[in-house]
Amino acid sequence: MNITKLQLAERGALLALGSAILSGSIYAAPNSGTSDSLSMTEKTLAAVPIAPAGTLDTLHEALTSGHFFGSVRYRFESVDQTRVGAEFDSEGRASTLRTRLGYETGKFHGMSGVLEFSNVASVPGGYHDYNDAVSATPPNRPTIADPTVTVVNQVYVQHDNVLNGKVKLGRQRIALGNKRFIGNVGWRQTEQTYDSISYDGKYKYGMSMYYAYIDRANTILGASQEHGSHILNLGKNWENLGTLTAYGYYLDFPDGDMVGPSGAKSTVTIGGNFVGDMNLGENRSLLYGIELAHQSDVGDNPVEVSATYSHAYLGAEVSGITAKVGFESLDGHKSGDGNRAFQTPLATKHAWNGWADKFLTTPSGGLEDVYIMVGFKRDAFGADVTFHNFDAELSQTGSYGSEVDGRISYKVNENMDLGVKMADFNADSDNTIGLQDTKKYWIWMSYSW
Numbered sequence: 502m503n504i505t506k507l508q509l510a511e512r513g514a515l516l517a518l519g520s521a522i523l524s525g526s527i528y529a530a531p532n533s534g535t536s537d538s539l540s541m542t543e544k545t546l547a548a549v550p551i552a553p554a555g556t557l558d559t560l561h562e563a564l565t566s567g568h569f570f571g572s573v574r575y576r577f578e579s580v581d582q583t584r585v586g587a588e589f590d591s592e593g594r595a596s597t598l599r600t601r602l603g604y605e606t607g608k609f610h611g612m613s614g615v616l617e618f619s620n621v622a623s624v625p626g627g628y629h630d631y632n633d634a635v636s637a638t639p640p641n642r643p644t645i646a647d648p649t650v651t652v653v654n655q656v657y658v659q660h661d662n663v664l665n666g667k668v669k670l671g672r673q674r675i676a677l678g679n680k681r682f683i684g685n686v687g688w689r690q691t692e693q694t695y696d697s698i699s700y701d702g703k704y705k706y707g708m709s710m711y712y713a714y715i716d717r718a719n720t721i722l723g724a725s726q727e728h729g730s731h732i733l734n735l736g737k738n739w740e741n742l743g744t745l746t747a748y749g750y751y752l753d754f755p756d757g758d759m760v761g762p763s764g765a766k767s768t769v770t771i772g773g774n775f776v777g778d779m780n781l782g783e784n785r786s787l788l789y790g791i792e793l794a795h796q797s798d799v800g801d802n803p804v805e806v807s808a809t810y811s812h813a814y815l816g817a818e819v820s821g822i823t824a825k826v827g828f829e830s831l832d833g834h835k836s837g838d839g840n841r842a843f844q845t846p847l848a849t850k851h852a853w854n855g856w857a858d859k860f861l862t863t864p865s866g867g868l869e870d871v872y873i874m875v876g877f878k879r880d881a882f883g884a885d886v887t888f889h890n891f892d893a894e895l896s897q898t899g900s901y902g903s904e905v906d907g908r909i910s911y912k913v914n915e916n917m918d919l920g921v922k923m924a925d926f927n928a929d930s931d932n933t934i935g936l937q938d939t940k941k942y943w944i945w946m947s948y949s950w
Contacts, residue, residue: 682847768796859891921945
């Protein structure tokens with residue numbers, strides 16, 4: 502795959518700037534690119550302001566007066582999936598421990614830096630009989646997408662006062678709104694991050710803007726995907742009424758790179774939503790939201806895409822008890838080509854359409870999800886149950902099945918929390934896309950500092 506000179510320059514600058522902010526010196530790291538590419542990187546670095554000699558003590562203080570941070574999260578996950586075939590073992594189990602360790606510098610003229618590592622390991626003596634979606638061994642086990650891997654989770658420099666906003670350059674976490682389109686997939690042990698330059702602005706009268714250019718997405722499997730993508734969110738908030746957001750997501754995968762089992766390719770999605778949480782007094786709130794978006798093909802996408810997304814919900818919260826009903830629809834395509842259905846390749850998909858993760862890629866027949874959620878939260882304790890009914894958006898494709906999800910969580914203190922969670926998907930016996938009954942269970946405990 503070809504990498505442009507601009508991409509080489511950006512990555513060279515990222516490496517050098519990250520080293521500079523964490524060590525106090527700027528240098529050009531060796532690079533295997535062409536001499537022209539190195540020249541661009543050197544020019545990029547030369548444009549970075551170097552502090553006058555009289556301020557080196559202040560710079561040194563900023564670099565050394567930062568703080569370490571980190572977290573550990575243990576999780577046991579069990580998957581029981583009905584599958585036709587004598588050689589397939591229906592159960593997969595994983596005991597994994599995720600450890601993150603990072604350092605954030607102090608500020609120097611509004612600039613700071615972050616370096617964070619993440620490691621996922623199998624717990625000695627624990628269960629590790631599952632397909633991790635990378636090594637595909639053992640192949641006869643259900644997939645649990647938590648491979649043992651060590652990654653640089655984040656490394657970026659940031660300026661916190663640029664046109665009333667923050668600018669970040671480097672590998673960073675991006676999670677926008679409800680994460681339906683752009684998310685970090687925080688549920689998995691290795692999260693999704695982005696090599697990006699981003700701007701997050703807050704203005705008067707409740708106005709906001711977020712923009713990011715994404716050069717690369719780093720996936721939950723420890724791999725990476727080339728990008729040339731642009732992300733834009735424009736928002737307006739009205740106190741005690743809600744927030745209106747207009748967005749445009751231009752996702753460009755060079756050379757036709759594919760994401761997901763059915764190959765979502767380069768698309769642009771234009772849409773908007775309005776989400777509200779109106780305080781009615783006496784511990785009562787009205788919850789509501791509506792969203793509409795359209796997706797079409799761009800760049801080198803070889804197929805024609807014209808698909809619509811819609812979502813609406815209404816609910817209420819009274820004295821810690823929440824009830825909500827909603828409907829979500831993602832268009833399919835009568836051709837039977839899943840590449841022409843509405844896809845969300847960068848979303849935190851686990852949070853949508855059931856925790857059993859049966860619809861990480863929209864089927865060619867589309868998807869309609871009618872759901873009801875009931876939850877309770879008081880102090881450190883929380884619990885919720887959600888019921889889903891899944892149908893195809895195209896009527897001739899029929900029903901997919903139903904699902905019940907449940908969760909109980911307890912926050913021990915500001916640093917520690919634990920919980921249990923389950924998902925039970927029952928496939929419609931007449932479904933046409935090979936869905937099987939699936940049960941999943943999780944137990945977790947995390948500690949952060």
